[in-house]
Amino acid sequence: MSKNNNVTEKESAVIKFVGDSGDGMQLTGTLFSDTAALFGNDLATFPDYPAEIRAPHNTIFGVSGFQVQIGSIKINSSGDFCDVLVAMNPASLKANLKWVKKNGIIIVDVDAFDKKALDKSGYEENPLENNSLKDYKVVEAPISTIAKESLSDLSLSAKAATRSKNMVALGITGYLFNLDINSTYKFIENKFSGKDIIVESNRRTLAAGYEFARENELFETTFFVPKADLPKGRYRNVTGNVATAWGCLAAAERSGRELFLGSYPITPATEILIEFALHKSLGAKVFQAEDEIAGICSAIGASYSGSLAVTTTSGPGFSLKSEAIGLAVITELPLVIVNVQRAGPSTGMPTKSEQSDLLQALYGRNGECPVIVISASSPANCFYYAYEACKLSMEHMTPVVLLTEGYLGNGSELFRIPDVENLPDINPPIAKPNDPEYKPYARDPVTLARKWAIPGTEGLRHRIGGLEKFNIEGNPTTDPINHELMTKLREDKVKRVENYIPDQTVTGEDSGDLLVVGWGSTYGPIHTAVKELQNEGKKVSQTHFHYIKPLPKNTGEIFRNFKKIIVCELNAGQFVKHLKIEHPEYKYLQYNKIQGLPFVVHELKEKFNEILEEK
């Protein structure tokens, strides 16, 4: 398709679309990513939007962005700095310039750089005119004009027409990356099926952008990112939140338990709830509760009555669930609590990501109140850890907290679609009708799990509750020795899960100068940084945790073989506190960032190098 024959092949590229929150940057980015994915690129995306729904035009705080990294190699994160920035107005350029690589391409809608917009964004001079962008390749395109013109003969309002300008930008970018615009059309058709006028206007503006770039030889060279060398299989692009919902649905199917979701909307976890609500055909019962407390309490009720019960939330909602988690712990019922962490404390920065609810997950309840805590590290593996959370919860009859993050929940990446039949079996310990041995708190001698006796079953009538109860019999009691026993049993039951989880693994050598420890969304940047240092010959390895409580059994063995250990987190140091408690025999260095932003590779490398050089 390219008119210009000058095509540069790239292993990977980072593209970021930025504009007003009403400019449709999220859709643009998603379409770009889907098109690249369908072609066969590996990728990871990250949408970054303000808390305001439609913030005032042309303001810095109103900037909405969508970043994607595509590659012919394995892509582990949405990337630090971008090769191409598409900026729909001055404010978005201003807010994002620092993220553009030197010599990177900046495509701007030159129509949007009028005096008013420049003033509102805080630019004193037009940056397109004062040479301040000389370190970049700036491509000025009259994007709004192109949109308007290409739609002139359609009966659309001027507003609707300008709303399509994002498709012009996408057309230009598609041209730049030699994307197959025909598949983008198809995505548009599916998305807006039934709304012909919208399909048509988007199609036209997309084509117009593409043609404009081609006709005007807008770029010295276009780029081509070859197909990634992916393992055989069927793939799709998936966000962490969607993957989380799917993992739970798969666990329901495989365990033969109906799924019940009790949830209350909260950014950035709402999309899990939305995804469940879409799939009534799979039998999931979705209860949008009046608040988070009703969300979790209805789930506890559903669990008691035999469903795989899930509740999803983010920080403030997780706080509200504290008391009820205690009830699930003492009643020893299965329950999966998903916390898509966001930046705190309190309401904090709701649309920004952070890893600061880990200690709350471990300790945020009255009394000695242990739960299993696990975490996902990429949008796609949210599927597997959600599945695992459900499995552990049902098989061990205890609540599980699954920690993800806004960055994972909203971000997307390629997901190799598994066959649900190949996922591990799930065998909840369901009590049999009229089992003469049944006692509410009789335990499996190996896992210590009690049985799940479902109301309606003959011969198993029993009562449980939030009071301390006798082991085995289950009647309430304040017997001192029994309370100590039960407290230990509840802890031990969680501890024994270490026998059911995989060993912790190391990326790189099993011993060396520095072991980099992380958990959650930071896998990608840490991995890249460590790999690069390894390539430079440094004795650095990575170990990334998904199982937080209990920790894998071999954790200590891994730590033992490194001279130094550094724990990197997007908080003030929470996992490191946990390690100090669980493995006090080691010394831990820390690298922490509390900015609502992911790590960038170069800051990590700098830090690691610094440590390696210290003797």
Added chain:
Amino acid sequence: MSKNNNVTEKESAVIKFVGDSGDGMQLTGTLFSDTAALFGNDLATFPDYPAEIRAPHNTIFGVSGFQVQIGSIKINSSGDFCDVLVAMNPASLKANLKWVKKNGIIIVDVDAFDKKALDKSGYEENPLENNSLKDYKVVEAPISTIAKESLSDLSLSAKAATRSKNMVALGITGYLFNLDINSTYKFIENKFSGKDIIVESNRRTLAAGYEFARENELFETTFFVPKADLPKGRYRNVTGNVATAWGCLAAAERSGRELFLGSYPITPATEILIEFALHKSLGAKVFQAEDEIAGICSAIGASYSGSLAVTTTSGPGFSLKSEAIGLAVITELPLVIVNVQRAGPSTGMPTKSEQSDLLQALYGRNGECPVIVISASSPANCFYYAYEACKLSMEHMTPVVLLTEGYLGNGSELFRIPDVENLPDINPPIAKPNDPEYKPYARDPVTLARKWAIPGTEGLRHRIGGLEKFNIEGNPTTDPINHELMTKLREDKVKRVENYIPDQTVTGEDSGDLLVVGWGSTYGPIHTAVKELQNEGKKVSQTHFHYIKPLPKNTGEIFRNFKKIIVCELNAGQFVKHLKIEHPEYKYLQYNKIQGLPFVVHELKEKFNEILEEK
């Protein structure tokens, strides 16, 4: 008054009254204690009652007890084992026999040992008849009969008459300890003033018990516990919950701020709310909210509008307050949260004591959300730590969690009444009208506290809230660097409180073989155990923490000088986790008890000896 001339002087004695939950054991114990206190004994009490209001008669789980230790020496706890047990029925005898010292006196209401009562209590034979109590001095008194007879000419129902039998028991015990029964009369008169018939019946039965003991020479010897050698001053008996309320009222008076309490009843914290409600004349505004969330939120509102705001609760209610504590942290408003801990998790054992909310106090909120955490260690010093909590909260503009325990809240001891004028000054940083420098988040350079600008003040209109905000200006922002700065400032503000709290002290030598670390209600038993070992020449010292976050600055210095450190707690090991985080350079041994019961001295000594012997 004693007919029997044989009087044995005792340094201290432990007396426990036990009976059905309707038997009035709490009143009996209180009257005994108040009488001893008025005489001049030092003392400590502990009431121990079931969750049921009037549990079925004669059942083990329905037993209500009240233990008191009186002494001519300093009394640090209500004692481990009792010298005298007063048991009103078989069930209470059965439940408490294990707590009676060998050769101790057991006074029973022999009228209550009928077949039915014995059956219900689970005794197969009458223990009074089968020689099973041969290791004790059993005193059988027809207590019910005495009560009935002494009231025969009063127009009282039979039920009302038997309800007075506790006074007979008190009369007997009063005789045994040579108490001044006249002052007991006065207490009764005050308590039931206006209800003449009750005063009269109690007076009569009390006298009848006393006379019965005297006439029948019930005891080989009576006891006399001389006055304690107390520092000069005015004294009273006070429970921890009442002392907590008073400490807050004193802080309100000294700071010139009105007190606002937003609270919801919960065992064992309700008495604080009740005590505040009694003293409207001091201007305290007491809002009994619809739940704990409204309790704390109304307090936050009151704090914003200029009051010293307090909220009181116990474990489950503390969980519910998690989210709102975050709001108080990020708005940097003063707020005192009192958690009278009880045994968890969940509803747990509501009337039993435990120290298991410490980690929740530290970490039980979303995001990085630091608060000051302090704790009281005796009923009387609840007054001072409540005062201190208010002072630190207002002067440093941050929430403070004050941890007490059911054992402290319900327990009582002698309290030397201070002059409120002599308490430390409290100077909240209140912004002045029309202060041109005022900015919502401008900070004191030393404490980092922002100013308290009270609605209604001219020239200070401003807005605060749960979103992250710019330092100094206070407008909401998601600026990355600012968020990191604010997170650190909030932490640092709490950390700097270490400059305003006293150094940690050591009881005993500053160095040695073993340092015993504790916090909260365990002070008494640990102190006694350590003192006894010291007297045996062992190199053991005690350090007891009241300031948990931040820890006193010299904590490490103290730890450094001991070969071993053991942390003793009534939980599964929470403070020790905190120490591992804050002072990872030391090794900690642990002694934990999770039975809803306090430590007893001999178990501690045994453990300490064991450690001392290990080489």
Added chain:
Amino acid sequence: MSIKRVPLSEVPLTKEDFVSDQIVKWCPGCGGHAILKAVEKAFPETGFRKENFTFVSGIGCSSRFPYYINTYGIHGIHGRANAIASGVKIANTGLSVWVTTGDGDSMAIGGNHFIHTIRRNIDINILLFNNQIYGLTKGQYSPTTPKGEVTRTSPHGTIEHPFNPAGLVMGSMGTFFARVLDSNVRMMTEVVEESSKHDGTAVVEILQNCIIFADKAFSYLTDKEHKDEYQINLKHGEPMLFGKDNSKGIILKENRLQIVKVGENKEDDDMILIHDQYNPDPGIHRMLGYMRPPEMPRAFGVIRAAKFDTYDYLMEEQIRSAKETSGIKCVNDLLNSGETFEVN
């Protein structure tokens, strides 16, 4: 309309099938004992299979109920009984779900779940033990304590207007509301049975005497001298008569319920209302719910039992229809739906 899917018992049941082996730990003389008896009596009458009864409660004296009856049961946390019960029922629609809760549990901390459950018309039965006090925590005022009452937290009398549970139920568009006295075991038994048959959230307010902390709170209704004048027992289809020998009737005039003496005036007699508990319009039910001495008698019996779709039924319907129409039949279908591509 919701279809009750609680399976019926194959054998006839008796009270004994529900008697638990646990010791009942309420105070002697507590109104709870009578309520327990009424429930044990009513349950065999429902015809439901005994394994399909499930009790849910919060915290309070009233919330100990599940331990005292031989069914499935979950003793929850304070205020959350209705939220837990909502989950129990939605997840397992074959159960007959019963909530026992107090005026503190459902009107104070649990007020929100109470009104939302009612609004959604989830098919559960709520036995609200209204003793106008917090019993278990020993005598603090509750949201139904009469204004001015002295309690442990209101030494100078409360300053709060109490809720009328009927007001909240009607204000939340409730479909079933009944009121009974703990001392009237016969009526309680009948009402419990009627409640069990109602499709949707059935609220039964039980005026329960707490002998320890609010003794005689309802004696103004039950005293010999007032009993006849201050109570009216409503029965569907029957005229609203009360007083000694049914000498008084209730009519609606000038938008107010008023009392007439029977037989004094033909016109009045003709206006005496016939109780229609099934009337979908809550207008008169609301007025009946609010009636209060001394002007009017307090209404007892089933005041409202209107038919509306239940939440749990509508949810099952949506799932059924989605299953019929959607191409996604299993999770593999879901994973492979939308845009996917093959790498070979």
Added chain:
Amino acid sequence: MSIKRVPLSEVPLTKEDFVSDQIVKWCPGCGGHAILKAVEKAFPETGFRKENFTFVSGIGCSSRFPYYINTYGIHGIHGRANAIASGVKIANTGLSVWVTTGDGDSMAIGGNHFIHTIRRNIDINILLFNNQIYGLTKGQYSPTTPKGEVTRTSPHGTIEHPFNPAGLVMGSMGTFFARVLDSNVRMMTEVVEESSKHDGTAVVEILQNCIIFADKAFSYLTDKEHKDEYQINLKHGEPMLFGKDNSKGIILKENRLQIVKVGENKEDDDMILIHDQYNPDPGIHRMLGYMRPPEMPRAFGVIRAAKFDTYDYLMEEQIRSAKETSGIKCVNDLLNSGETFEVN
């Protein structure tokens, strides 16, 4: 009766005294802008000192309001605005306290605080932005979303009966309820001012258009074709007339509000109701609150403004009287009260 102790401004104020320097971040076209304007206009009319206005909010688009007006303000957490405001007012009765909240904030998560604040009649003003959707979280259904509506969490339509805020207010014995349209800035301004003068909890339900997620939710009321028939503006002391040229009136007949054509029938004309917002009996106010098209018009304006003691007033009274009668005047008195003894 409560005495308003909000001090008056010594100088006359104007709208500009309340305009904030912050950028208003609501979507262009959001109903919030008009509400803000109405409040800015109304406040100078109250005569109150500008430093004594305090805004409190929860979380939601509506809850951003405090940032946009130049008063004292606290932006709280989701659902808790009314609880926070209760504390603000009780602690500092000299303030004129305003809550801005949404249908999610006060009807979903905050429902309990809403009804309890109303029950207690705490003297605050609640501006309830009812846009029938969760705006800030991008379009999930709320407890006021009409049944059947398709939203992001109800792809097949909701199955929940919505709350009518008037029902909850009346069911909680509310003393003040008004309803206004965001498009009617004049009425909003008047109602806000009336609310400010009311002693007790004043709830103003503002039907607010969310242009992004529930656009035109109220167009059935405001469309040219329906406007006249579906809206009635109530004014105290005036007959309840509406329709084109006030051609219709409302009467009460057979316990129902009904519409009559004015001038058709003398008897009907005489029955046309005169609005009495101060009537302590909530009977007719409740009916007015529930009226709904197509049968009846929706009622706007102040529907109820009854006088009852406020909680904050009663509390101050109790404190005043305790101060007068108690011997305990300071904490030293307290510490030394009861049984104490001297050791020398």
